[in-house]
Amino acid sequence: MSYWSKTAETGSALCISDILAVLYFKILHINPKKPDDFDRDRFLLSKGHGASALYAALAERGFFSVDKLKKYRVNGGIFHGHPSKEVAPGIEISSGSLGHGLSIGAGMALVLKKSLPKRKVFVLMGDGECNEGSVWEATMFIASHKLNNVIAIIDDNGFQGFGKTSDVHTMDLATKFKAFGWQIFHVDGHNPVQLEKILNKAKTSSRPCVVIAKTITGKSIPNIENTLHAHYYIVDEKTHKNHHEK
Amino acid sequence: MQIEMENNKDIVFLTGDLGFNALEPLHQSFPDRFINVGIAEANMIGIAAGLALTGKKVIVYSIASFLTMRPYEQIRNDICYHNLDVKIVGTGGGFNYSTHGITHHTIEDVAIMNVLPNMQVLCPTYSWEAREATKSMMKSKKPTYLRLGKSPKTNFFKPDFKFKIGRGFVIREGKDILLLVTGNILDCGMEIAEIIKNKTGLEMSVISMPSVKPLDKKLILETSKKVKLVATLEEHSLHGGLGSEVAMLLSQSHLPKLPFIPSALPDVFIKDVGSRDFLLNKAGLSPKKVAKNIIKKLGR
Numbered sequence: 001m002s003y004w005s006k007t008a009e010t011g012s013a014l015c016i017s018d019i020l021a022v023l024y025f026k027i028l029h030i031n032p033k034k035p036d037d038f039d040r041d042r043f044l045l046s047k048g049h050g051a052s053a054l055y056a057a058l059a060e061r062g063f064f065s066v067d068k069l070k071k072y073r074v075n076g077g078i079f080h081g082h083p084s085k086e087v088a089p090g091i092e093i094s095s096g097s098l099g100h101g102l103s104i105g106a107g108m109a110l111v112l113k114k115s116l117p118k119r120k121v122f123v124l125m126g127d128g129e130c131n132e133g134s135v136w137e138a139t140m141f142i143a144s145h146k147l148n149n150v151i152a153i154i155d156d157n158g159f160q161g162f163g164k165t166s167d168v169h170t171m172d173l174a175t176k177f178k179a180f181g182w183q184i185f186h187v188d189g190h191n192p193v194q195l196e197k198i199l200n201k202a203k204t205s206s207r208p209c210v211v212i213a214k215t216i217t218g219k220s221i222p223n224i225e226n227t228l229h230a231h232y233y234i235v236d237e238k239t240h241k242n243h244h245e246k
Numbered sequence: 247m248q249i250e251m252e253n254n255k256d257i258v259f260l261t262g263d264l265g266f267n268a269l270e271p272l273h274q275s276f277p278d279r280f281i282n283v284g285i286a287e288a289n290m291i292g293i294a295a296g297l298a299l300t301g302k303k304v305i306v307y308s309i310a311s312f313l314t315m316r317p318y319e320q321i322r323n324d325i326c327y328h329n330l331d332v333k334i335v336g337t338g339g340g341f342n343y344s345t346h347g348i349t350h351h352t353i354e355d356v357a358i359m360n361v362l363p364n365m366q367v368l369c370p371t372y373s374w375e376a377r378e379a380t381k382s383m384m385k386s387k388k389p390t391y392l393r394l395g396k397s398p399k400t401n402f403f404k405p406d407f408k409f410k411i412g413r414g415f416v417i418r419e420g421k422d423i424l425l426l427v428t429g430n431i432l433d434c435g436m437e438i439a440e441i442i443k444n445k446t447g448l449e450m451s452v453i454s455m456p457s458v459k460p461l462d463k464k465l466i467l468e469t470s471k472k473v474k475l476v477a478t479l480e481e482h483s484l485h486g487g488l489g490s491e492v493a494m495l496l497s498q499s500h501l502p503k504l505p506f507i508p509s510a511l512p513d514v515f516i517k518d519v520g521s522r523d524f525l526l527n528k529a530g531l532s533p534k535k536v537a538k539n540i541i542k543k544l545g546r
Contacts, residue, residue: 085328093328094323094327094328095323096323097323099288100292100320100323102292103288103290103291103293103295103296103320104292104293104295106289106292106293107293107294107295107297107298107300108297108299108300109296110258110293110296110297111296111297111300111301111302114278134286134288134289134292134320137284137288137289138289138292138293140284141283141284141289141293
């Protein structure tokens, strides 16, 4: 998609692809034929810059045809670089500015907790996104209202827009969430078996949970893996051909 | 609001930790649907969006300056972009929180709400308008900003008034000058009309515009055709409010060019300490000053 559209945000999508694959094929209670069925889990991509991975997951899961992915970030296309709710089934929210998803998830969770206690709200955020104050307003609210149907997933790739997350803020995310009363899980964000196990465990928790998934930005393209550049990388012809042949 | 919440079990009321000595009965009546979100406006708007995306009709309440400016991006992206059934009720528009100071003066809210696609903007004046605006807002499914302030003591209601979002109301008939007013400053508008009549004999039509967006363009254009001057009055910045909207409407219309006087707050922070009337006077919005400007413009 990056290659066709000649656009970036590549690394940020690659690092969440395994998480989305596990969610959409193993965890989420969803029905692509009834995308608006009230009785469904909600998945909110709060880190909207990973949108291409979301579109790919939705297409692979059958919400729309894979062909539509060619309409990503092209003139007259369907998909923006950040999700727009109304453009295709399965996209729960429009996002793109960071720090919005967890609050929206809290609102959804308030309703679902009373009406459909088994249904969960999954909110995927970036580690850099947790710089936003609104994330902590929501974290506090969710804990205070005992919304154990919220499962936040942190894509902990160690990078944000202009540097390493550890260079921008030194505070450990797990310590912070724990201080807010959340249950913490750590997982390898590229290990589908572990991801499935931990996400299923989080679903049974009596407290709101955060799953901190250690990921590699630019995963699967060796020359950009674990670099700041991965976010800004546009897939070239050679890389596209190599991956296509695999 | 009590009645609306009794009639519709899907209404959820969120407050940003405000409403002391006012909202307690609502809280007691609907403990499951009244949530004090805390002093966290961005989170409150996001929660409202989540509730609305899950089938609820949501009211969010706080002081107008905090409610419109702190979470502005959430209002834009989460509420307006999704076109959600969320009602943003801000109290204390204009100088209503007079001596509280600049942080509480809300003089930019109409402009920043006006500019958002999908948003309706309502600035009722007196009790009938406030009640009817609230009822109409609750019937509507669109994002709406309701700007509340201190009601003038006068009741301007006439038996033929039927409230509708997007409609203006002729409070006083007059053939020479048109004054369009939005919000609680309507009483000042009536005083202006009286001063002008006494000093010049000219009759001023005063129209209340509780709905700034959508605007009653038809009424404005029809009335403008008949007068020598059009004026606007609002307790809000000169930029982006009723005056700006009317100026744009008239400039794009086929009407001959008319003298136009927009009376609003100047593009400065009014740092003086004092009551609402004191601050309005400092800002040049006393009835005498506005009347004088209009008379001068007419060459009288």
